[in-house]
Amino acid sequence: MALLQISEPGQSAAPHQQRLAVGIDLGTTNSLVASVRSGIAETLPDSDGEHLLSSIVRYLADASPVVGAEAKAAATTDPLNTIVSAKRFLGRGVDDIKTLGSRLPYEFVDADSGMPRLKTVAGVISPVEVSAEILKNLKKRAEDSLGGDLTGAVITVPAYFDDAQRQATKDAARLADLNVLRLLNEPTAAAVAYGLDKGSEGIIAVYDLGGGTFDISILRLNKGVFEVLATAGDSALGGDDMDRLIAECIMEQAGISDDADHQQLRRLMKVACDAKEILTDVEKTSFNIELEDGSFWEGEIDREQLHKLVDPLIRKSLIPCRRALSDAGVEKSEVLEVVLVGGSTRVPRVHELVGEFFEATPHSEIDPDRVVAIGASMQADVLVGNKPDSDMLLLDVIPLSLGLEMMGGLSEKIIPRNTTIPVARAQEFTTYKDGQTALAVHVVQGERELVSDCRSLARFELRGIPPMAAGAARIRVTFQVDADGLLSVTAKEQETGVESSVQVKPSYGLSDNEISSMIKDSMEHARDDMDARNLREQQVETDRVVEALQVALDADGDKLLNSEERAELDSAVVKVKEVRDGDDWQKLKEAVAALNRATTEFAARRMNASIQSALAGQSLDSLD
Amino acid sequence: MAITLTNAAAARVKDFLANRGKGEGLRLGVRTSGCSGMAYVIEFADTIDPEDTVFEDNGVKLIVDAKSMVYLDGTEVDFAKEGLNEGFQFKNPNAKDSCGCGESFNV
Numbered sequence: 001m002a003l004l005q006i007s008e009p010g011q012s013a014a015p016h017q018q019r020l021a022v023g024i025d026l027g028t029t030n031s032l033v034a035s036v037r038s039g040i041a042e043t044l045p046d047s048d049g050e051h052l053l054s055s056i057v058r059y060l061a062d063a064s065p066v067v068g069a070e071a072k073a074a075a076t077t078d079p080l081n082t083i084v085s086a087k088r089f090l091g092r093g094v095d096d097i098k099t100l101g102s103r104l105p106y107e108f109v110d111a112d113s114g115m116p117r118l119k120t121v122a123g124v125i126s127p128v129e130v131s132a133e134i135l136k137n138l139k140k141r142a143e144d145s146l147g148g149d150l151t152g153a154v155i156t157v158p159a160y161f162d163d164a165q166r167q168a169t170k171d172a173a174r175l176a177d178l179n180v181l182r183l184l185n186e187p188t189a190a191a192v193a194y195g196l197d198k199g200s201e202g203i204i205a206v207y208d209l210g211g212g213t214f215d216i217s218i219l220r221l222n223k224g225v226f227e228v229l230a231t232a233g234d235s236a237l238g239g240d241d242m243d244r245l246i247a248e249c250i251m252e253q254a255g256i257s258d259d260a261d262h263q264q265l266r267r268l269m270k271v272a273c274d275a276k277e278i279l280t281d282v283e284k285t286s287f288n289i290e291l292e293d294g295s296f297w298e299g300e301i302d303r304e305q306l307h308k309l310v311d312p313l314i315r316k317s318l319i320p321c322r323r324a325l326s327d328a329g330v331e332k333s334e335v336l337e338v339v340l341v342g343g344s345t346r347v348p349r350v351h352e353l354v355g356e357f358f359e360a361t362p363h364s365e366i367d368p369d370r371v372v373a374i375g376a377s378m379q380a381d382v383l384v385g386n387k388p389d390s391d392m393l394l395l396d397v398i399p400l401s402l403g404l405e406m407m408g409g410l411s412e413k414i415i416p417r418n419t420t421i422p423v424a425r426a427q428e429f430t431t432y433k434d435g436q437t438a439l440a441v442h443v444v445q446g447e448r449e450l451v452s453d454c455r456s457l458a459r460f461e462l463r464g465i466p467p468m469a470a471g472a473a474r475i476r477v478t479f480q481v482d483a484d485g486l487l488s489v490t491a492k493e494q495e496t497g498v499e500s501s502v503q504v505k506p507s508y509g510l511s512d513n514e515i516s517s518m519i520k521d522s523m524e525h526a527r528d529d530m531d532a533r534n535l536r537e538q539q540v541e542t543d544r545v546v547e548a549l550q551v552a553l554d555a556d557g558d559k560l561l562n563s564e565e566r567a568e569l570d571s572a573v574v575k576v577k578e579v580r581d582g583d584d585w586q587k588l589k590e591a592v593a594a595l596n597r598a599t600t601e602f603a604a605r606r607m608n609a610s611i612q613s614a615l616a617g618q619s620l621d622s623l624d
Numbered sequence: 625m626a627i628t629l630t631n632a633a634a635a636r637v638k639d640f641l642a643n644r645g646k647g648e649g650l651r652l653g654v655r656t657s658g659c660s661g662m663a664y665v666i667e668f669a670d671t672i673d674p675e676d677t678v679f680e681d682n683g684v685k686l687i688v689d690a691k692s693m694v695y696l697d698g699t700e701v702d703f704a705k706e707g708l709n710e711g712f713q714f715k716n717p718n719a720k721d722s723c724g725c726g727e728s729f730n731v
Contacts, residue, residue: 003704003711004666006640006650012665037711038640039668047708145708 003147006038011386019151019384021181022142023189023376026131026155026169028087029211031055032370033138034377035146036386041193041377043370044145052369053141057133058082059122067137080107081120086130089116091161091168128168132175139178152181154380156372159185159217159228163457167486181383187217188226189375190341194363197224202336203328207354207362209317210342212238216321218328218335228399229328232320237313239276239344245309246272246301254289254297264292279306280346307349314353321357338362343369398423402479402487405442405451407432408536414479417447426478428494432544435467439475441491443502448521449529450536462491464498535585542580542592546573549599552606560605572598625697627652627679627686633703633712634682641668641684648672649685652701652714653692662695664714 022044025032030052034043043051050069058071059081065071075082083106094108094116107119117124135155142150155178157169166183173180184192187206191197196204201221208215215233219226247268250256256264271287278285279301286300325332338358344350345368355362366374381387398421403413415425431439439462446454465473474494481487492499549569557566572595579591629637641647651669654662669687672678677693679686688696699716 003706003709003713004664005711006637007665007667009651009667009670012655012663012667038636039644040640044708141708145710147706147709147711 008039008387019386020142020146020148021151021377021380021384021386022138022146022153023184023373023378023380024135024138024153024155024178025186025189025370025373025376026087026134026157026172027055027210028085028213029055030369031134031138032373033142034370034373035142036377036381037146041374041381043367043373044141046141053134053137055087055134056082056084057086057130059120059125061121065122065133067133081122083118083120083125083127083130086127086134089127090131090172091165092116092127128172129175131169131172135173135176135178139176150178151384152179152380154181154184154189154376154383156186156189156376157183158215159187159231160215163486170486181380184376184379185217185226185228186341186372187215187219187228187231187339189372189379190339191219191221191226191337191375192378193366193371193375194337194339196337196339197221197226200336203229203330203334204337204339205321205324205335205358206339206341207317207321207345208233208341209344209350210238211240211344212236214238214317214320216317216324218324218330220328229330230324232324232327234317234320237317238342239273239347240269241313242276242310242344242347243269243272245313246276246306249301249305249309250287250289250299253299254291256289256291275301276306276347279303280348303348310347310349311353314350318353318357332358335360339371340364340368341371398481400445400455401447402457402481403444403446403454404429404477405444408540409451410533410536411444411446411449411451411454414477415481419481421481424478424480426476429475429477429491430471431465431468431473431475432470434470436470436473437465437467438463439465439491441477441489441500441502443487443489447523448525449533453521453525453529457487458489458502460489460491460500460502462493462498462500464496465493466496531585535583535588538585538588538592539580542576542588545592545595546576549573549595552602556606556609560609561602565602569598569602627681627688627696627698628700629681629684629686630700630702631682633701634684636703636712637684644668646670649678649687651687651689652696652699653689654695665692666701666712 054072056071109117204219214237284302401413401417443457444454490501647668653665
């Protein structure tokens, strides 16, 4: 017998056409899946009642990989085959990963594609495949819980994920046979879970303190659109650091030396973590620790001691907060809402200090471990059409302008930054030389005027343009960014319809800091960039004029010019060429204008000559 | 005859209505579609039409339109769990057979 869920009025699905949708928080440490059932968004537990799935996959020689707690248990005994934190490698190049830290226990294999692969007993595995195993596990859980096949999923990604990392996440979903409705930024999902998308427009700060990482995102809600203004964080700050400090304090009191064995240390971390959690609700807690000599040591810790220990850590997290605010160009007082995400924000002191910093009471009503998945599931519910009139359609914006390289190494922006996506923009281009049959398209990202200062995303060629005079061909270049921020660029010659395109999957990522520094650079270099652009434009124009003149001189120079005139033009060209390689665009402009004036007479004679030759032998009557 | 809710179902419906923040009650009905003729409809109700029949059971208003009434009379709605899955079930004395999955039925 089917188990039915309550629908919104008029939204009942036909039998076997239930639109089951989930939100997935694919985390570095833990992952979750949530769904809206009978109007309530909640995370789905597994058969043991656990909501969190450890994002850990263990590969076995002769069985399918295991995911979650079972894999976690083997992390220390079988580190080479147990992949932890695969999300950190998603969409990254091998070089990027080397800089992540030399302490990674995995054996990386250099592949041709530049994608890092890990050697395990089950063969060579890519981070995408590891993530796919986690998604498969959650998909299975969702289908068992919801009683049917999933129509689609919304998967969350960090706001600072670049196109390559987003594409890798989508690839993982495809491997897991999941239909991705869209990718959603984690802070945006958290804001959605609190219904802030329906609230008043303004600035929202999302403070995400997890086990090992800290992220702060400053969002702006504007006409139903969440725009990520700035992100900052600390990839080595989290609840684990709190536990470590508490553990160190206990060790000092109990007289346990620093070189205690691993097992003892792990037990201490557990005691510390438990104490931290207990102190969320009570003022004081005690604990028992077995010492090396077999005796027991009893200690206690109260909330005040805890505060003393963790305060420096929490204050450390406020530095990126300040930076994010200044990057976003907003004042603390402009922040309307603060949302807490991540298990470590349960520590009451975090709530207190973050509230103090932003001078607002942070939202923490929804379980901070689950809030991102819950927001994603609410979005998924809308996207599959379970809500009457698309209650919300969240839009995101592109963080950096997308454009093309033009002649002279200039960047032409096709889609300016902060444009809401999905978006498609087209622009027509033409050929530069007579008889040009191919066009190289170089797609770049960034705010600067010169391509060399922007980030190269992709290159492709459009071939098969019919030979025409320079400027006659019409080539339409379309930039399309889908709802997930993935870019496809198509170039189409309008006459013949030949086209060529590229899907951008850049192999190297940009961090949020790089994005903001790219934007900042473009502001600082605005004046230089303008000069550089003018110079390049003038140089391109110079080359065009000089080349055209050279062609004309070769053809008619001897016929129409006496040696004196010819020498004058030649020297004008030499002079222009000299100025061309300088860096004063205004001087160059004047030189080109002078050259144009000098050639006026020659051009007129050529015109006359060609008319004469066209008219030779024709009677006046035949011209009527 | 009437249409009733089990205690378990009533408790869940109350939760869901409270969470939704609005709604008169629960609309139950049938639609002609599905692999075996008829399909159940279970929705939040924001309005009650003049031709609707309203039952009140366990503190929840059950709203049924006149056309569906003939198919649903005597039905008890339950909330059940099967493994990880959970949801509402119609125990309908009028249903002669239903498709394998139970999403649609025949009278």
